Amino acid sequence: MNNSKDTEIIKTRCLDLSYEGKGVCRDGDRVVFVTGMFPGDEGDVEILYKRNGVFFGRIKKLDKLSENRIKPVCKVCTACGGCSFQAYKYEAQLDFKRKLVSEQFRKIGHMNVDVLPTLGMKDPYHYRNKVQVPFGWDQWHQNIIYGFYKEGTHYIVKNDDCSIEDKLGNKIVSELCKIMNELQIEPYVEKTGEGYIRHALVRTSKHFNENMLVIVSKSPYFPRKDKLIELIKERLPEVTTVVENINPEKTNVILGEKDKILLGRGYIEDILCGVKFRISAKSFYQTNPVMTEILYQTAMDFASIQPNEVVFDAYSGIGTIGLIAATKGAKNVTAVEVIKEAVRDAKFNAESNGIANYTAICGDATEYLVEQAKMGVKFDTIFMDPPRKGSTKEFIEAIKAIGPNKIVYVSCNPSTLARDCALLIDMYKIESVQPVDLFPQTPHVECITLLCRK
DSSP: OEEOSSOEEEEEEEEEEOTTSOEEEEETTEEEEETTOOTTOEEEEEEEEEETTEEEEEEEEEEEOOTTBOOOSOTTHHHHOTTTTTTBOHHHHHHHHHHHHHHHHHHTSOOOOOOOOOBOOSSOSSOBSEEEEEEEEOTTSSSEEEEEEOTTSOOEEEOSSOSSBOHHHHHHHHHHHHHHHHHTOOBOOTTTOOOSEEEEEEEEOSSSSOEEEEEEESSSOOTTHHHHHHHHHHHOTTOOEEEEEEOOSSSSOSOOSEEEEEESSSEEEEEETTEEEEEETTOOOOSOHHHHHHHHHHHHHHHOOOTTOEEEEESOTTSHHHHHHHTTTOSEEEEEESOHHHHHHHHHHHHHTTOOSEEEEESOHHHHHHHHHHTTOOOSEEEEOOOTTOOOHHHHHHHHHHOOSEEEEEESOHHHHHHHHHTTTTTEEEEEEEEEOSSTTSSOOEEEEEEEEO
């Protein structure tokens, strides 16, 4: 161990990976989490800080490399932190995600569950159909730059060729930044509140030649706005619609409440599992279209919907799961989503696809299902795809009161998935758990679980 007044350097070996994908190292009795360190790596680690009895550090020098360490595609992935697994073999990433899901069921759900091997991508790069970047000044305050916030900071790591973002999305953001520099439209500065453009968001369609650019501004009024749109039309013919999102608040939340269409229809369309979907600026739509089709097809295979089944789709977004289920022979599908813009899109999607056995309702999924349980309403199959925080105890109790034959739980957070499933196992048996890699080069994993009534 090498101690100085300001820093502490330890020699250590990475033993495992944490839930967040950080390397787990030991220094005597101390546990040290190190981003970008993988099992088998050995070397010098600088201790940065201590939180909740655990130390956090960063790699200073590696003396021995893990057998699963590879050269990353992206030059700034270590500085950025958004792709902390880029230097980790893809097969090892998939294995980590299967083990992660299994461990969360064991630790949090207190269940030993057989977890299937993670379904992965043939080409795990440039998969994201949603590019979302902040703008700022370079260190000399001369040129506008964009990139990604370094982990745990609001420092922008400049990156104009992200290796997981859609290539066209990268091109659109790059050209927008050039135009902003030419027109001297200043980026928003958090500390002072000065400037105009906060973020850009690009959504690309896999099946149609449609691409949306969302410009997040501090105010609906900023200099040379008309010229900005004129140059976007001239230099970026791929952009079929431009939406201005206005966010005047001093907040970390990217999108504000108000949208204004500056060009085109204000939305794009895409196809999943044979169903066409409208995607607006604020719509939740999975960011990996290739693996999302596999995810939803697996969910449908698990559900095995029979003719005349009555289906409920909770946390339904723009209707992706429920509308696909409606095409699989269900008698009817009722979907509940709290975001009104998403419900509007879901209704549009049902109508444009000619799907008559689907009803979209704007409301809180827990409140709705609790009310249905009190009224004695029955559903044969329930799909649930909650946010990272998982579902609620009241929602779980309402499911048990209704007693569907099958529950198909789609989750982006294995810990809350395990917690919620533990509340169901007195009435339901876990039949299958399938991780799906929607987020290659990161420690995140999506998972589908089938629970059948005992």
